[in-house]
Amino acid sequence: MSKAFDSSRRFYDAYVAEMIKDKFSQYEDRIAVGIAGEGSDCFGYDDFMSRDHDFGTGVCLWLDDDDMKEFGNELSENYNMLVKESTDTVLTARLSERRGVMTIHDYYSNILGVDCDVKCGILSEEKWLSFDHACLATAVNGEVFRDDKGIFTSFRELLLDYYPENVWRIRIAGELHKFSAALQVNYARCMTRDDVVAARLCQMQGLEAAMELFFLMNRCFAPYYKWTYRRLCELDIEGRYASLIRELSDAPCDRAAWTGKRYSANYINMGDTVIVIAEQLAKAVVRMMKEHNLIGRDDPYLELYVNEVLN
Numbered sequence: 001m002s003k004a005f006d007s008s009r010r011f012y013d014a015y016v017a018e019m020i021k022d023k024f025s026q027y028e029d030r031i032a033v034g035i036a037g038e039g040s041d042c043f044g045y046d047d048f049m050s051r052d053h054d055f056g057t058g059v060c061l062w063l064d065d066d067d068m069k070e071f072g073n074e075l076s077e078n079y080n081m082l083v084k085e086s087t088d089t090v091l092t093a094r095l096s097e098r099r100g101v102m103t104i105h106d107y108y109s110n111i112l113g114v115d116c117d118v119k120c121g122i123l124s125e126e127k128w129l130s131f132d133h134a135c136l137a138t139a140v141n142g143e144v145f146r147d148d149k150g151i152f153t154s155f156r157e158l159l160l161d162y163y164p165e166n167v168w169r170i171r172i173a174g175e176l177h178k179f180s181a182a183l184q185v186n187y188a189r190c191m192t193r194d195d196v197v198a199a200r201l202c203q204m205q206g207l208e209a210a211m212e213l214f215f216l217m218n219r220c221f222a223p224y225y226k227w228t229y230r231r232l233c234e235l236d237i238e239g240r241y242a243s244l245i246r247e248l249s250d251a252p253c254d255r256a257a258w259t260g261k262r263y264s265a266n267y268i269n270m271g272d273t274v275i276v277i278a279e280q281l282a283k284a285v286v287r288m289m290k291e292h293n294l295i296g297r298d299d300p301y302l303e304l305y306v307n308e309v310l311n
Contacts, residue, residue, distance in 0.1 A: 176302040
């Protein structure tokens, strides 16, 4: 993990755990502690530049609603005093809001943007469909140091078990359509009109869809967009897919390759590097879908598989 994460873990081991044991011994097994949620340090991605915002040493203390009413304020006062007195902690104002004492319900509900029933540990398909993948990645990142009651961890594991089958297929179908429409249809249409600005937008839309499809195939939530490629590189052991993503992001829209060309739905202009890379990515997606037994064909035109995946 990151330096900030490591320093927060040391802060817990050296000070927070002792404070809980000394002053809240009767509640010790009712307090879940860890580092998770918003912030690059929770993903292990903070660096020197991260220190200008949302940076510092601190931990999360999660309580259920009843325990928050019973001793939450007192626990919060003692934790905040510990942070204030410690020479090892330097918290920005915003990060202070993301650390400290909070309810399990509020932690998950605030990140996911819906009212989460953490006690029953149930999420409807409607709620699953409403979630943003980056919010899900944020909700389950970091590490839980202690959770005797298991409520926080149980809901965390519900999310880590990934999308229900039907929701997973719906999300795959959506990204297949997005990739195909952007890079296998509209990019060519825009380039034949010499509308490079619109073509560049198609290229980026397809790039996003290609990355999200990789995460869906690997049953892992993609984090916030500025960390998506970094996380993809970590997951792509062979590195081939990540390399294609990088190549697509670097590839210029080749106007010369479209000089004198008319748009045809049946014509794939392999003279444009963007098109070549898009087709390679599409073939890689097809291979992954076949490995998951989602499809049985090899055609790289991804729009063909939308209904097949859904059905």
